[in-house]
Amino acid sequence: MPEMTFAQAIDYALGEAMAADERVITLGEDVAMLRRELLVRFGPSRVLQAPISEAAFLAAGVGAAMAGLRPVVEIMMVDFIAVALDALLNQATKVRAFSDGRWNVPLVVRAACGGGYGDAGQHEQCLWGLLSGMPGIVVVVPSNPADAAGLMLSAIQCDDPVVFLEHKLLSDYWLDYLGKGGRETVSFDVPEAGARGEVPMPPEPVPIGKAKIAREGRDITMFGLGVSFHRCLEAAGEMENDGISAEVVDLRSACPLDRELILGSARRTGRVLVVDEDYVGYGLSGEVAALLAEAGIKADFARVCAEGVVPYARQMEDEVLPNARRIREAALRLCG
């Protein structure tokens, strides 16, 4: 298996899908530069440069999907989806329900997400909780190159709207454009295991809604996804010194959640810590708690999430986003 960066893996899978099926197109702002290799391969009729008009081109993606294409629409950063939310909230996710399953929307929305490079909370949000709140949507958040390629394939094959979120700390080009800008004077806490890794060739679809136990443990289960998952692994390693055996689960999608795996792990360890770079309230962490409560599982529960609007200053940002120190402290309290 060749080694690739996280970003290469996504575009590799997208390119394979485009080569295999001419209904797959991609469009969005700046795609001629961002997806230049795909532009060279497939031309401007399948790699479409869009104006800064998210509301129009995302909703056009919905129409194109309804009429036979399989569009991968890029919303440069997921924060900008706010401008175009109607396309998902009231259009894409309503079609299957309103048509009683007679019509569907095979649309992929691809967007960069997440923080850790000092761009502040209008460009560093995750928003998968907000997006997952829409009935009929799928939201995937890969944490490594193989999953990124596999989930992109599955997203394109899915017959319903999928939001594919690409964390900027894992995608080298985004981090270079937005964080580094070619400078050698700044540094970031990049989880190396997520930014680079082996990818099967040809890429293999990763089933949507299947979480993965990345590290087995007895005392506590830590659930994370994207970069938060790597922060969990880091904390779990440190907690060995505390005599705590932590299980770490990569949820891989915010919606749907892998109910069976979550319940099974929580039952075994009896303690659950959800680590979520998205907002603490009304989101993923609360959803996991609800799953446990509905299944009658009595587990000690805590969460480490983004505490409010992500501030600009790096040192303040570090305190707001989940980090290994906060995770470990919360885990120790749960196990104490």
Add this chain to the structure above:
Amino acid sequence: MKPDVRELYRQMARMRRFEEELARLWERGLISGEMHLGVGEEAVVAGVLAHLEEGDAMALDHRSTPPLVGRGVSMESLLLEMLGHPDGLCGGRGGHMHLFSREHLAASSGIVGSSAPLACGFALAARQLRPGKVAVAFFGEGAANQGMLLESLNLAAAWKLPVVFVCKDNRWAITTRSRSVTGGCLLRRARSFGLPAFRVDGTRVERVWAAAGKAVGRARAGRGPSFILASCPRMEGHFLGDPMLRVFREPVRQALEIGPPLARALLSRPLSALPARVLNLGIIGKALTTLGVEKYVLERDPLRRAAELLPEEQRLRVEEEVGREVEEAARAALAVVEGR
């Protein structure tokens, strides 16, 4: 009325020197994230701001430092903000794309197009609470394809709001040539909403000043919104470290990075697609060429043009004064950050 050319130049120089300082701090890694400078937009900003008075409001985009400097926000507090210090304008929480000064009724946002509806709201409040005061929206031509911006033009016209929409046309929407993703003409677009629209060379501060005088005057007199389309250069790319500009600044390194994947894409199977792919490659080449010609061949620096309006001696005095002001602010801000 004639413009106070010395004062216009002084303001433009303040904006430019301040942003040059920002660029230095950013290069040193003391400022994090993206950094969108308004270098090249100074004549547009200064020409409009010269007509504003206390109680007027500004809705700003991601290039908001020049208007804030021009409006009198303390340079030191702006610098401390960018340096991420709790004593900064927004406590270090906003950063350069999210600068707010309630005192100056000035707010910026990194969401493209959002300054237009915000300015409509500012204008609505002005009409009711501060009659005779106006609101200005600054945005780029790339924002003019955003639905909320076009809706705002209509709203302002329908409600006859005291707004001046200032479109800084630098011809680039991030890495995309605006013309290639824009239908029709922006001036006619604005007029079709019933707004008087003025086209002006945004590198000539005296011309911006004249057009803005008419627009602000109309708004103040309760005669409704207007639209200024001011062309200007984008001298530092979309943001500092713009990858497209890096192609020119470090061609060998960039060619080594960008070249091999492009070659692989060119030669990926089926090979029969090769001729079409060469044409596709031309799209990227053309964009880069256009950018390079504009940046490195056509020199349209508004600051230099404004300098030509002043006698040499006066110009030097202004530059010295401005240089000192920025230097002192930077020294003071760095002293705070370093705890001196």
